[in-house]
Structure formats: C-alpha cells, structure tokens
Amino acid sequence: MGSPGSTPDNNRLHARREVSPEELAQLIDTTRASSRVIRELAGPDRAMLYLVAFATGYRAGELAELSPHHFDLDAEIPAAILPGRLTKNKKRAHQPLPPGVAIQLREYLAGRPDGQPVWPGTWSERPVSVLCRDLAAAGVPYRIDTIDGPRYADFHALRHSYLSALAAAGVGVKELQDLARHSDPRLTLGIYTHARAESLGASVARLQIPGAAEGNALSALSRADLEAAVIVLSVVVRTLTGERYSSDTPRDTPAVDTYGAILGLRGTDLLPKASNR
Secondary structure (H helix, E strand, O other): OOOOOEOOOOOEOOEEOOOOHHHHHHHHHHHHOOOOOEOOEOHHHHHHHHHHHHHHOOOHHHHOOOOHHHEEOOOOOOEEEEOHHHOOOOOOEEEEOOHHHHHHHHHHHOOOOOOOOOOOOOHHHOHHHHHHHHHHHHOOOOEEEEOOEEEEOOOHHHHHHHHHHHHHOOOOHHHHHHHHOOOOHHHHHHHHHHHHHHHHHHHHOOOOOOOOOOOOHHHHOOHHHHHHHHHHHHHHHHHHHOOOOOOOOOOOOOOOOOHHHHHOOOHHHHOOOHHHO
16 A cells, blocks of 8 residues: 555655645755654754655655765756666756855755765655654644645655746746756746746735725735735834844744745745756
8 A cells, every 4th residue: 555645656646736836845844853653764864865756756666876976066057867777768867056055955964985885775666645744743733624625735746846846936847847957848838837827916915905905004015015024123122122133033933925035045046057057
C-alpha cells in the first residue's frame, strides 16, 4: 500500500495543492525542532530536505541522489547539479539556488563526506509518508477540500509550489520550462496558467467598488499597503513605549507571507536568475 492518494511508487492519483508560505515556514520550523527520527532522517535533516526540495524543484528520487559534491556553492550563481544518469528525464540538471538557501547549505554540508548521500536512508521510497508525519506535527493539513475537489500536499507538492512561486513572480514560460525541466511545454503552461489565474484574482480584488469605501478608509488599501502600514505602526508603538525594536521575530508562529522570507531573501532575490542560466 502507498500513502493516501498515491500508489506504492508514489505516482500521482490526485490533485496537488500549493503549500503556502505560512505553511512552509511552519513545516520547516517545526521539523527542524523535532527530536523524532523518521526513516533514518533526524528533524534538522528533514527540514533542510524540504527547503531544498522547494528551492530547487528536484523530485524525491533526485534529492536522494544528491551528495555534497553536487552542490556548487562557490559559483557566482550557486547551484545544485545532477548528471543525466541521476535525473528523471536522463538529462543533466543545473538548478540555481537562491542565495539564502546556499548560505544555509554551506553550514549544513560542512564536514560531510563527498561520496555519501546528503539524505540517506529509505525515506525516498515513500516520501509522502515521511512528509505527512511532519505536516501533522506542524498543524498543516495534508488535504484541503476545494470547489474543484480535494487537493493534497504530498511531497511532489513542494515542487509544484516552487514552480507556482516562480510563475507568480513573473518568470517567463520559457525560463519556467527550463527550471521545471519539462519535456512537454503543456505541463509548464498548465502551471503558468494556474499561477496567472491566482495573480489575476488578486488584481481584481484591488478594484475600487463604488460605495464600498464609504466610512472605511482602509478598504481602499491593498493587502501589501495594509501590511506595510501594520509594520510602520508596530515600529511607532515600540518607539513610543520605549521597547527596543528587534528584527528577531519569534518563530513559534511564523509571521511569514512570502516565500522569500522563508528562504532568507529580499524582494526579487527570491528567485534564481533564470535568464543567466
């Protein structure tokens, strides 16, 4: 038997969902603090595995093949590189790494033997079963019900979230196909169209509806404007009350609404420089 929604080979039998920034942050933070060992992987190892899965789009079987020498962290654009014999499509993969992830990997990989897998063990045989335990511990739902039916956050959903984030950030279809390593452009277009639909929905939400703003000045602000106002107000309150301002936010409840914050980046640094590949 495989995990819910998949065959023993982890083939897709269901619709996957995007893992939100808040959910990803909660998953990584909770797993990093976990004392539980699952299929030979300790909590900090699983947390880094999930982060690299999201930051590269590598599949579970490909991640299981990575050893320290597959990471070029000293390059101008750091990357995780796999030869064709180790990838699903049998073609060499060169996945750029966001700078924040490269910094974390430098510390994480220090002292590890080059010829050994970074994430050894049997986890890749049933990656969704490992992830499901950490999702449950983090309070992140594996399944959500939508108008189009149930959607699942299985291990491959981390790759789906990676590609959706790239598309939503404005990466072009050709660059997205290269980063996705899709042989069929229709697969890329499906992801791109989904991400664009989400973006269009957010744009429509900013429409000023006649009469809606009467008596409520905040209704004219976008979500980004409101979030910026909350940050400014927080700083003002801290200043007036004499409380020392610190950028060290407690991570018990991650205050994260962008993938860039999870990766330790700023603005457009969220994404690999796809045009320079």
